[in-house]
Amino acid sequence: MKLLRSFFGFLDWLQLDWRRVKVKPFVSNSRGMLQQQLPRIVLTDPNGSSAEVLLYGGHIVSWKNQRKEELLFMSSKAKWKQHKAIRGGISACFARFGDVGSVEQNGMTRNRMWSLDRDPSPLPPINDHSSIDLILKSTGVDLKTPRSFELRLRISLSAGNLILIPRVRNTDNKPFSFAFSLCNYLSVSDISEVRIEGLETLDYVDNLMNRSRFTEQADAITFDGETDRVYLHSPNKIAIIDHEKKRTFVLQKNALPDSVVWNPWNKKAKALPDLGDDDYKMMICVNSAAIDTPILLKPSEEWKGYQEISTVSSSYCSGQLDPNKVLHGFQ
Numbered sequence: 588m589k590l591l592r593s594f595f596g597f598l599d600w601l602q603l604d605w606r607r608v609k610v611k612p613f614v615s616n617s618r619g620m621l622q623q624q625l626p627r628i629v630l631t632d633p634n635g636s637s638a639e640v641l642l643y644g645g646h647i648v649s650w651k652n653q654r655k656e657e658l659l660f661m662s663s664k665a666k667w668k669q670h671k672a673i674r675g676g677i678s679a680c681f682a683r684f685g686d687v688g689s690v691e692q693n694g695m696t697r698n699r700m701w702s703l704d705r706d707p708s709p710l711p712p713i714n715d716h717s718s719i720d721l722i723l724k725s726t727g728v729d730l731k732t733p734r735s736f737e738l739r740l741r742i743s744l745s746a747g748n749l750i751l752i753p754r755v756r757n758t759d760n761k762p763f764s765f766a767f768s769l770c771n772y773l774s775v776s777d778i779s780e781v782r783i784e785g786l787e788t789l790d791y792v793d794n795l796m797n798r799s800r801f802t803e804q805a806d807a808i809t810f811d812g813e814t815d816r817v818y819l820h821s822p823n824k825i826a827i828i829d830h831e832k833k834r835t836f837v838l839q840k841n842a843l844p845d846s847v848v849w850n851p852w853n854k855k856a857k858a859l860p861d862l863g864d865d866d867y868k869m870m871i872c873v874n875s876a877a878i879d880t881p882i883l884l885k886p887s888e889e890w891k892g893y894q895e896i897s898t899v900s901s902s903y904c905s906g907q908l909d910p911n912k913v914l915h916g917f918q
């Protein structure tokens with residue numbers, strides 16, 4: 588009884604409808620080694636899809652479709668360790684991205700405890716069961732710069748769609764600039780069978796070549812080795828085609844002009860302690876980001892981004908997918 592009372596008290600604190608949003612104290616055993624005691628929120632959609640969000644890092648650790656198939660990659664060696672980001676899922680990297688400068692690689696927002704945001708204004712308050720608003724305030728955060736900010740993330744689940752709306756507010760008395768990335772680890776059947784369309788002909792920064800700039804020559808991005816690139820001024824719609832699964836992720840974005848494409852391949856995978864040796868075959872990171880031109884915010888100003896991922900089934904058409912159909916035809 589005492590346990591039940593504290594459970595409903597916790598829901599009350601979260602201001603969630605207990606019939607529709609579940610809060611579980613443990614991360615599911617089925618997600619690799621992520622069995623630590625981390626509060627998570629489970630969003631469900633009437634058609635059967637679901638998403639699991641940790642307050643730690645505001646991290647989305649699972650997104651399942653109506654058929655209960657997992658759409659996000661989670662490392663087989665994923666573990667929770669204080670001050671470390673979880674390898675997999677979707678997380679928001681704020682303030683910096685890449686290993687430039689003296690602050691933490693890919694920002695510190697992935698390894699701090701976020702809270703439920705009771706006042707998401709000026710976004711309208713959430714009145715449906717498949718969304719949640721999270722907030723991370725700079726108070727108490729040992730970040731060198733920016734000093735004072737509020738980082739918000741709205742996560743909304745609907746039939747076949749996962750929508751993220753990140754926002755950053757400058758609560759300092761002087762301007763600051765920042766880089767931002769939504770790091771999406773997508774689950775794929777076999778990286779050698781994956782093709783990304785929408786990034787062809789773009790300029791990119793190659794992180795594996797001392798950040799030199801190149802222009803993409805291929806008519807689609809395919810993978811046969813380590814890849815770590817920032818595609819500049821990428822279109823607002825990108826298709827990630829998994830030939831073997833006959834599934835296409837359609838990634839739409841706004842106010843996030845760059846796209847990071849990362850796969851560590853075998854050598855780097857072995858060097859990463861929280862990634863299984865063969866895990867690289869089942870993942871592709873396609874991040875929606877603002878890196879090349881940092882975002883500048885004056886005091887009290889707010890920046891708002893947008894990302895929507897959906898899946899459509901795709902099939903071969905004489906050995907090739909029609910990129911126009913993938914990018915424009917499946918609405």
Ligand SMILES: O=P(O)(O)OC[C@H]1O[C@H](O)[C@H](O)[C@@H](O)[C@@H]1O
Nearest residue numbers: 672692693794815816847849872
């Ligand atoms: O190990 P992490 O900090 O999570 O970074 C993982 C990867 O994220 C990005 O996609 C970067 O482009 C890579 O350079 C980096 O190695």
